[in-house]
Amino acid sequence: MSRRHDALVVGGGLAGAALARQLAAAGRDVLLLERQSGPHDKVCGEFLSGEAVLYLRRLGLDPAALGALPLDSLSIAGRGEAGRCCRLPFPAFSLSRRRLDEALLAHAAAAGAELRRGAGVRVLERDGNGNGWQARLEDGSRVQAREAFLATGKHDLRGWRRPPGRQPDLLGFKLHLRLARQQAMALGRGVEIGLFPGGYAGLQPVEGGRANLCLLVRRGAFAALGGQWPALLAAITASCPHLARRLSGAMPLWERPLAIAAIPYGFVQRGSDGCWRLGDQAAVIPSFAGEGMSIALHSAHLAAACHLRGEDAAAFQHRLAHDVGPLVARATLLSRLLVRPGGQALLLGAARALPFALSAAASLTRLPRHALRGTGLNPAEALARLA
Numbered sequence: 109m110s111r112r113h114d115a116l117v118v119g120g121g122l123a124g125a126a127l128a129r130q131l132a133a134a135g136r137d138v139l140l141l142e143r144q145s146g147p148h149d150k151v152c153g154e155f156l157s158g159e160a161v162l163y164l165r166r167l168g169l170d171p172a173a174l175g176a177l178p179l180d181s182l183s184i185a186g187r188g189e190a191g192r193c194c195r196l197p198f199p200a201f202s203l204s205r206r207r208l209d210e211a212l213l214a215h216a217a218a219a220g221a222e223l224r225r226g227a228g229v230r231v232l233e234r235d236g237n238g239n240g241w242q243a244r245l246e247d248g249s250r251v252q253a254r255e256a257f258l259a260t261g262k263h264d265l266r267g268w269r270r271p272p273g274r275q276p277d278l279l280g281f282k283l284h285l286r287l288a289r290q291q292a293m294a295l296g297r298g299v300e301i302g303l304f305p306g307g308y309a310g311l312q313p314v315e316g317g318r319a320n321l322c323l324l325v326r327r328g329a330f331a332a333l334g335g336q337w338p339a340l341l342a343a344i345t346a347s348c349p350h351l352a353r354r355l356s357g358a359m360p361l362w363e364r365p366l367a368i369a370a371i372p373y374g375f376v377q378r379g380s381d382g383c384w385r386l387g388d389q390a391a392v393i394p395s396f397a398g399e400g401m402s403i404a405l406h407s408a409h410l411a412a413a414c415h416l417r418g419e420d421a422a423a424f425q426h427r428l429a430h431d432v433g434p435l436v437a438r439a440t441l442l443s444r445l446l447v448r449p450g451g452q453a454l455l456l457g458a459a460r461a462l463p464f465a466l467s468a469a470a471s472l473t474r475l476p477r478h479a480l481r482g483t484g485l486n487p488a489e490a491l492a493r494l495a
């Protein structure tokens with residue numbers, strides 16, 4: 109068994125790496141364990157909200173220097189719709205997770221966190237006398253720490269399973285594509301949402317002249333299509349002419365899309381069992397909101413501040429649930445509408461009739477200002493500078 113660390117961070121995504129960076133910079137002995145051995149893609153729309161950018165900059169990482177593209181418009185389209193469009197009412201960017209996560213991990217290591225790649229945790233439990241933690245890794249080795257932080261994102265550790273949330277029946281897919289030249293120009297710096305029976309898809313540019321197609325579909329709707337990706341893609345383009353146009357002549361850059369199931373959308377961790385839960389392990393906001401990364405980074409900042417002040421996991425979890433609970437609930441309500449025929453018609457009708465409806469819906473699912481202020485940011489000033 110290795111030495112006893114001050115902090116064990118399980119999972120090196122945004123939440124885990126951001127927390128490890130801050131604790132290490134404050135002089136703590138931090139062990140950061142990441143299961144993947146190298147750079148990897150993740151199922152994610154890669155919409156980086158202004159709030160996420162503020163947190164990254166505060167960590168000393170500039171997304172623009174990593175190649176992030178500024179996004180400027182949002183549109184929604186369904187059957188027979190040309191697409192309703194508005195200017196994004198807040199600053200937002202696009203950056204691949206492969207690039208962002210890797211940069212943040214390197215940043216944590218540069219601050220002094222001990223980073224182990226290819227180090228999947230199999231078991232996390234209290235140590236024998238109950239005042240610390242021990243983890244058993246997939247290779248059989250063990251590590252010990254005074255505090256444990258769980259940041260495994262979409263993946264639950266045995267014994268630490270999250271409940272199913274309020275909208276658990278969606279499957280997520282993501283594919284990078286190279287759009288036909290004319291369609292890439294027409295997409296420009298926009299985020300385009302297309303509705304189809306049982307789901308919704310988002311298309312946006314990412315660095316390197318690529319586009320990210322990321323979508324969610326109800327499990328039953330996918331099963332009715334034989335559970336096959338080509339059939340799903342055909343159904344989407346058949347029911348959303350706007351997306352069909354964008355994707356015509358597009359070249360997939362991967363052999364097959366990444367996929368994910370059993371996402372506990374709407375889940376918010378309330379209360380604590382002693383372990384600090386961050387990012388998706390603490391709250392899962394429906395994907396269309398594009399706020400999951402902000403929440404992950406917010407949870408890391410809050411956890412670092414609470415831990416360094418000597419507060420316990422219960423106090424942290426309570427504050428985090430207070431900060432993000434209402435927006436996760438609002439986003440889940442909207443997300444339920446987005447995958448039902450009546451709800452889709454309602455949302456498209458509202459977007460058509462009320463020019464401000466689309467930007468209002470987008471603004472409803474942002475991290476509240478008081479939450480950002482609580483971690484020492486001056487959001488109004490900083491967001492205005494980003495815009």
Ligand SMILES: Cc1cc2nc3c(=O)[nH]c(=O)nc-3n(C[C@H](O)[C@H](O)[C@H](O)COP(=O)(O)OP(=O)(O)OC[C@H]3O[C@@H](n4cnc5c(N)ncnc54)[C@H](O)[C@@H]3O)c2cc1C
Nearest residue numbers: 119121122123143153154155229261280387388395400401
């Ligand atoms: C379809 C879809 C689209 C989305 N689109 C957006 C979007 O456009 N914008 C946005 O802001 N958010 C989006 N999100 C949400 C966003 O991806 C997550 O909220 C965010 O990644 C959470 O960060 P995290 O650090 O908690 O987890 P993750 O980023 O998932 O990181 C967890 C890390 O833990 C590691 N890990 C897992 N298990 C173990 C283990 N046992 N041992 C060691 N390491 C382990 C994993 O390899 C991973 O690197 C989307 C989510 C989905 C599903």
